[in-house]
Amino acid sequence: MSRARGQFNFTGDRRSRSGSPVGRVQTGAVNRKVCYRVARLSEDTASAYGVPADALAISGVSHRFGDKVVLDNVSLTVPRGAFTVLLGLNGAGKSTLFALITRLYDNVSGSIRILGHDVRRRPTAALQRLGVVFQSKTLDQDLTLIQNLLYHSALHGIRKAEALKRADSALHIVSLSDRAHEKVRNLSGGQARRVEIARALLHRPGLLLLDEATVGLDIGSRESVVGIVRSLVAKEGLGVLWATHLIDEVAPGDLVCVLHKGKVLFSGSVPGLLAAASSSNVRDAFRVLTGTTATAEAA
């Protein structure tokens, strides 16, 4: 919360990619340094189809396991170039929502669209635009960083020569180029997380999902992980859905979606959240909305 207001201002960033050629060149100048670009729909082309599609648009999704309703009519939007925090306690339904977005199983009701592509009807097109960092560790400990990245590129059908180039620039983004040939086992938790972010960027997604990405990291690693993701949002225009139960990860310019017991209690900007709960800070607002008296974050 101490972060300077507007530093990662969501509306400001959006202006810069409103389709004007100038804006794009500027973005390119920033990119030159890292030689990395993110797959995204050109605003011009997308507008030919009507409204440019949001990075992620979920509408009316409910899900139940047996009699237990885990998600109840959830709607949520992640615009392109927006850092959206999915805020919820453990058991709020975040993981189920992630399972549905990543199409581990299908949503039975409602629709989930990634950059305009319905996950159910066009899974390949949707998944091609999706990058995921799962909560649990998913790297092969005994393989090197580069081997892990090559495997992931292969999963996206990227051939080796191209994959090597992309692995190189992705590692550069997370500042781990010098460790490329070390085994993942030798990395710290924070470094491994950064490799997972690099891996999620290899196929140049337009939407990045991160599920409790900072759990178990020390303060320094947390800041570096959050910093990397936020700069990707600012520079590359990625839409990010950041699931967390740590309220202090919400910055003033973010969009917030409060998920509680399977229901979306609030969705919108931080000032909107504060106004809706007539609170002075996000933590109080969260308590007012969810009716929890205990501290939201035990961790």
Add this chain to the structure above:
Amino acid sequence: MNIEIAIHPMADVAPPKHGPGAYLACFRGIVWREVLRFLYQRERFLSALVRPLIWLFIFAAGFRQVLGVSIIPPYTTYVLYETFITPGLVGMILLFNAMQSSLSMVYDRETGAMRTLLVAPFPRSFLLISKLIGGVAVAILQAYTFLAIAYFWEIEPPLIGYLTVLPALILAGLMLGALALLMSSLIKQLENFAGVMNFVIFPMFFASSALYPLWRIKEGSPLLYEIARFNPFSHAVELIRFALYGQVGRTLEAGEEGAGAGISIDHGIVIPLQSGQLLDITHLVVVAGCTVLFLAAAIFAYNPSKGLIARRGGPAGGAM
């Protein structure tokens, strides 16, 4: 630089549709990872090798005098017990490997590596089959290492057998792997794997023709005999046995029962030849049939809308 930027968003409007090249890259990547992981885990390689070697060096030596093995196809002379159980032990390697890869899939699921695989933008059946073939490739590496060591233990099938056994190993490996894949979707948690050991691996292995010819079992227990000859693993072992001696699709003389060492379901699946001979392809058909069956069930179980995972809310252990 600016030119590149101008071009790029256009190229990104739709990421390229996957052509055969992308499928190949994906397939190679998955198989390559399985093999690489296996090679890096040296303890796993050794323990996988030590198990059948203990059976061969110790168990078989001890039982050599107890179990007499008569001349039964595909053998043309009296064979030592070691020679008889070698194909069974190769089957054991495949079985353990398949179950281990199923274990690793449950484990992967809990750690999330399986989810990384399933979120790849390819048809899920393709991903699962690629993963399956990766596991089979690892198993076959082990099987050949074992056969090479056994060669110096004077288990010397005809040299051509080392070639003809390959398709049998692939098919048997696929069958067991598909079974394991199916089980990995059924097991909800890692702890249940001990149960798999007790209720799947051991019964499948011991109630089969891996350790003793079926006609010996029949003398001892007709019931066990019935179980063993319908056990798909028996057919996998017999397929490997006959293939190792280049005799898959052996012709039967008129009046001869189906393969004596094993288990034709008394003239199971045979193709009539001229001059009253029959061609016995029971094992091949049974193993191939089971492969298709298990694989279809596994793909169904992993199907995002119909499968068991969707219904039960797995697989991520704590999925909530």
